[in-house]
Amino acid sequence: MAELHLNGVQKIYPNGFHAIHGIDLDVTDGEFIVLVGPSGCGKSTLLRMVAGLETISDGAVDIGGRVVNQLEPADRDIAMVFQNYALYPHMKVYDNMAYGLRNRGMAKDEIDRRVREAAGILELEPLLDRRPNQLSGGQRQRVAMGRAIVREPSVFLFDEPLSNLDAKLRVQMRVEIKRLQRRLGITSLYVTHDQVEAMTMADRLVVMNGGRAEQIGTPIELYDNPATTFVATFIGSPSMNLLEGTVAEGGVSVALDSGASIDLPDPRPELAGRPVTLGVRPEHLTPTADGSGMTLRLDLVEQLGADTLLHGHLDGDERRLVTVRLNGHFAPGQESVRVAATSAVHLFDRESGGRI
Amino acid sequence: MIKRVTFRNRWLPYLLLLPQLAVTVVFFLWPAAQALYQSMLVEDAFGLSTEFVWFENFEELFADPLYLEAFLNTVVFSFSVAFVSMSAALLLAVMADRTIKGTTAYKTLLIWPYAVAPAVAGVLWFFMFNPVVGILAYVLRGVGYDWNHYLDGGDAMTLVVIAASWKQISYNFLFFLAGLQAIPRSLIEAAAIDGASPFKRFWTIIFPLLSPTTFFLLVVNVVYAFFDTFGIIHATTEGGPAGATQILVYKVFSDGFIGLDLGGSAAQSVVLMAIVIGLTVVQFRYIERKVEY
Numbered sequence: 001m002a003e004l005h006l007n008g009v010q011k012i013y014p015n016g017f018h019a020i021h022g023i024d025l026d027v028t029d030g031e032f033i034v035l036v037g038p039s040g041c042g043k044s045t046l047l048r049m050v051a052g053l054e055t056i057s058d059g060a061v062d063i064g065g066r067v068v069n070q071l072e073p074a075d076r077d078i079a080m081v082f083q084n085y086a087l088y089p090h091m092k093v094y095d096n097m098a099y100g101l102r103n104r105g106m107a108k109d110e111i112d113r114r115v116r117e118a119a120g121i122l123e124l125e126p127l128l129d130r131r132p133n134q135l136s137g138g139q140r141q142r143v144a145m146g147r148a149i150v151r152e153p154s155v156f157l158f159d160e161p162l163s164n165l166d167a168k169l170r171v172q173m174r175v176e177i178k179r180l181q182r183r184l185g186i187t188s189l190y191v192t193h194d195q196v197e198a199m200t201m202a203d204r205l206v207v208m209n210g211g212r213a214e215q216i217g218t219p220i221e222l223y224d225n226p227a228t229t230f231v232a233t234f235i236g237s238p239s240m241n242l243l244e245g246t247v248a249e250g251g252v253s254v255a256l257d258s259g260a261s262i263d264l265p266d267p268r269p270e271l272a273g274r275p276v277t278l279g280v281r282p283e284h285l286t287p288t289a290d291g292s293g294m295t296l297r298l299d300l301v302e303q304l305g306a307d308t309l310l311h312g313h314l315d316g317d318e319r320r321l322v323t324v325r326l327n328g329h330f331a332p333g334q335e336s337v338r339v340a341a342t343s344a345v346h347l348f349d350r351e352s353g354g355r356i
Numbered sequence: 357m358i359k360r361v362t363f364r365n366r367w368l369p370y371l372l373l374l375p376q377l378a379v380t381v382v383f384f385l386w387p388a389a390q391a392l393y394q395s396m397l398v399e400d401a402f403g404l405s406t407e408f409v410w411f412e413n414f415e416e417l418f419a420d421p422l423y424l425e426a427f428l429n430t431v432v433f434s435f436s437v438a439f440v441s442m443s444a445a446l447l448l449a450v451m452a453d454r455t456i457k458g459t460t461a462y463k464t465l466l467i468w469p470y471a472v473a474p475a476v477a478g479v480l481w482f483f484m485f486n487p488v489v490g491i492l493a494y495v496l497r498g499v500g501y502d503w504n505h506y507l508d509g510g511d512a513m514t515l516v517v518i519a520a521s522w523k524q525i526s527y528n529f530l531f532f533l534a535g536l537q538a539i540p541r542s543l544i545e546a547a548a549i550d551g552a553s554p555f556k557r558f559w560t561i562i563f564p565l566l567s568p569t570t571f572f573l574l575v576v577n578v579v580y581a582f583f584d585t586f587g588i589i590h591a592t593t594e595g596g597p598a599g600a601t602q603i604l605v606y607k608v609f610s611d612g613f614i615g616l617d618l619g620g621s622a623a624q625s626v627v628l629m630a631i632v633i634g635l636t637v638v639q640f641r642y643i644e645r646k647v648e649y
Contacts, residue, residue, distance in 0.1 A: 074551035086542035100550030
């Protein structure tokens with residue numbers, strides 16, 4: 001159990017590729033941090049740098065008050081769960097879990113106690129004599145977790161541990177991992193590209209893009225106040241609608257390029273006349289009964305049972321696809337629907353994509 | 357399910373099989389039958405008188421201390437060659453697997469010896485170890501060892517083992533390298549996080565995972581040392597000194613073509629044939645099934 005601090009951590013590969021552009025992150029004891037971003041954003045690289053599997057080009061990684069930049073992975077007091085589990089195929093489950101403890105010269109009965117305890121927590125007791133190839137995906141995942149737990153490390157590192165599981169098992173393991181982490185209270189760093197996984201598991205999220213941390217915050221902070229259009233579209237499913245427009249006189253509304261107009265809940269007189277990107281989540285667009293609002297010409301209607309997703313184009317804007325999320329059902333056969341934005345709209349700078 | 361092809365003409369499949377069957381019959385079954393027949397004959401050196409003696413040749417063979425010595429030589433030689441060539445190849449493969457730059461160049465250079473004919477490989481080492489002009493013999497004398505494979509049976513055996521191993525390293529190297537590259541990186545990383553030193557990682561993770569490859573290569577190398585090293589021995593020691601490097605295959609040649617004991621030589625061939633069949637059975641039974649690629 002420990003705090004983890006990243007100070008200006010950078011990664012530059014020998015071929016000159018700048019993979020991580022200076023990341024600062026302070027993780028408190030027992031916190032569950034999720035690194036999330038699209039492929040190639042550097043999230044796995046960052047995790048591997050903390051693990052000691054990649055060298056750190058600049059900056060410092062501090063685990064439990066100790067700068068670990070020059071330490072071997074084994075000496076950093078971390079445990080890692082790999083995407084493909086990385087179980088030793090020639091060893092039984094018991095030996096897989098005990099391997100790291102034996103390497104550290106721990107007493108036999110202490111190893112046995114810890115392995116059995118971890119197996120108890122993860123319901124692996126009947127499987128201790130099996131080999132990895134006799135286990136199902138979910139069981140292998142548990143063994144990989146067990147191997148991490150028995151070490152009782154300062155920090156858990158997870159590298160997309162659920163992406164090889166089927167959807168149902170993924171949801172189940174997601175809950176299990178989170179519950180286990182709470183129970184053990186071990187500081188954790190978790191990498192995923194799945195934003196639902198990120199939102200549901202994280203105490204705080206780090207949204208990464210192109211080797212930079214776009215925003216760090218709790219899931220709700222990121223959902224309510226995305227700092228950039230990247231975060232705005234990455235967090236939330238389906239993603240936020242972005243519409244180009246210009247702030248009208250007095251800052252009370254935004255005149256969209258498509259011709260429609262959306263009122264701002266809080267007037268922003270200082271922005272009058274400025275071209276902006278307006279963001280509104282699908283769940284914050286609602287059909288109007290009185291015919292006010294904008295016309296959405298429907299391309300596709302997805303009935304999800306609890307919700308309905310309407311995909312279409314606003315009149316006068318053929319380029320931007322707009323999605324509306326409704327609670328409940330939607331009468332089929334309609335070609336267009338009038339929608340209006342409720343209170344939650346976001347304004348971003350059109351050039352930089354930053355929140356204004 | 358194996359897909360079954362149905363031929364319309366009932367003779368066509370036999371016709372298509374004929375070339376392969378003809379080759380097998382002419383170059384294997386017929387000579388094998390000849391050897392079997394010959395092994396039960398006693399002939400004089402000129403082939404003027406021939407007598408059918410049933411298994412007398414075999415009885416003599418197994419009572420002959422020289423033959424048993426050759427048998428022992430073969431076992432020592434084969435396992436030495438397998439051990440030397442496999443351990444050297446494994447070491448090279450582990451190192452080649454770690455390099456990042458110039459991997460292709462290393463690989464190409466390491467594969468070259470395989471293209472050298474056995475006799476040439478033998479002569480190459482023969483000259484390097486030649487007590488009069490050889491550079492390695494000179495070096496050995498420099499460090500106080502008087503190398504002479506003309507006189508010393510141990511030196512001669514070492515020479516043929518080195519020459520035969522050197523040629524086989526390339527083959528083993530390729531298989532070990534492929535085996536190493538098939539081990540997922542994350543396993544090694546997990547072991548590193550689990551606190552295993554590089555040495556320990558090799559012996560507890562990498563080597564066990566290579567064991568199917570190792571077992572396969574062991575059989576292949578033993579077979580190679582048993583049967584494909586005639587050229588090396590013939591070009592260097594010719595079985596000497598005093599039969600110290602006389603292996604079974606070489607004894608077949610020297611007894612049959614130099615000693616002109618055709619019946620005895622044929623009996624030895626039959627024994628070798630039995631050994632080959634045995635090794636092949638081992639290979640099919642335990643390896644083809646075990647090794648998964």
